[in-house]
Amino acid sequence: GESVGLHLPTLSVQEGDNSIINCAYSNSASDYFIWYKQESGKGPQFIIDIRSNMDKRQGQRVTVLLNKTVKHLSLQIAATQPGDSAVYFCAEGWGGATNKLIFGTGTLLAVQP
Amino acid sequence: DAGVTQSPTHLIKTRGQQVTLRCSPKSGHDTVSWYQQALGQGPQFIFQYYEEEERQRGNFPDRFSGHQFPNYSSELNVNALLLGDSALYLCASSSRGSETQYFGPGTRLLVL
Numbered sequence: 001g002e003s004v005g006l007h008l009p010t011l012s013v014q015e016g017d018n019s020i021i022n023c024a025y026s027n028s029a030s031d032y033f034i035w036y037k038q039e040s041g042k043g044p045q046f047i048i049d050i051r052s053n054m055d056k057r058q059g060q061r062v063t064v065l066l067n068k069t070v071k072h073l074s075l076q077i078a079a080t081q082p083g084d085s086a087v088y089f090c091a092e093g094w095g096g097a098t099n100k101l102i103f104g105t106g107t108l109l110a111v112q113p
Numbered sequence: 114d115a116g117v118t119q120s121p122t123h124l125i126k127t128r129g130q131q132v133t134l135r136c137s138p139k140s141g142h143d144t145v146s147w148y149q150q151a152l153g154q155g156p157q158f159i160f161q162y163y164e165e166e167e168r169q170r171g172n173f174p175d176r177f178s179g180h181q182f183p184n185y186s187s188e189l190n191v192n193a194l195l196l197g198d199s200a201l202y203l204c205a206s207s208s209r210g211s212e213t214q215y216f217g218p219g220t221r222l223l224v225l
Contacts, residue, residue, distance in 0.1 A: 008153060032212045043117075043203050043216035044156065089155050099212055100146065100169050101205075103155030 008087060010108045019077040021107045023090035028071065030092035032099060035064060035075045038106075039086045047075070047088075077109075085111045115140060117206050117217035125223045126194050134189040134220045138206030145187040146214060147179060148203040156203055162187050163209065191222075199224045 013019050025033065031052040036044035050057045050064045050073075057064050063076040073090050087106045093099035118137045126132050138145050144163045148156035158171035162181035181187045185206075191198055201221050205214035 034213065036216070043119075043218045046213060046215055049213055091155075093212055100158040100161060100171065101148075101156075101214060102158070106155050 008106045008108045010110060012110045012112060013080050015080060015082060015111055015113050017080055019075075019080045019084070019109060019111075021075045021077075021088050021090075021109065023073040023075075023104050023107075025071050025073060025090065025092045025102075025104070027092060027094065027102070030094045030102075032093040033064070033066060033073050034091050034093070034101065035062075035073075036089045036091065037084075037086045038089060044089060080109075080111050082111050082113055085109055117204055117215055119202075119204050119217040119220050121220060122218065123221045123223075125225065127225050128194055128196060130194050130224075131190065131192045132194060132222060134191075134202050134204075134222075135186065136189070136204030136206075136217060137186045138204075139215050142206035142208045142215070143185050144207045144209060145181060145185065146205045146207070147187070147189045148205065148216075149173070150201040150203055150219070152200070159189070194224045196224050198222065 034049040035047040038044045048059045048064050055066050061078045065074045087108050089106045090104045091101040093101050117139050120135045146161040147159040150156040159173050160170040161168050165181045176192045178190045201219040203219045204217045207214045
């Protein structure tokens, strides 16, 4: 399949290390944030989301941190595995269930064995 | 439980032609959103359908139109294709009352 992340910012980590992927969002009115993982040739896969009334949310091996003061979002992946290699997108939304998602440019995570 | 499905997976068209892409939402979902993803970029919102009506629209020309059927499935139509329409077209479904959108595998459109 084709590569989605030819000219994207790249984060290279060793297998077993923790990864931190950062994202700056643009709209102060955004109240919902979501991280997606996209492997080559596939559609985005939901990882974790967070609402603006929270500053941290944990899932399985992943944690999302939200700093509304500086409009910054991060995704932490613990014990990174080769299967985590993909392009990661953050997206923001507002307006509840009718919202459209605005995506960031994406970060390519490359896990070295 | 089937996830979001899209057809076809790949499509080749020539400039000026018209194309129809199809999407079936995840079971239990009633809202369908369409996105265009150019190579190396994030998805861009085209429009959203709920109760068979277009509810929101992104910054795309009228050449892009859609439809939602009573079974919640949806079609994206693009008329007068341009070379710049070449992209991965993604469908995402969600249920009213939830913001989480789940994406299908996409349709790769190449316009020659």
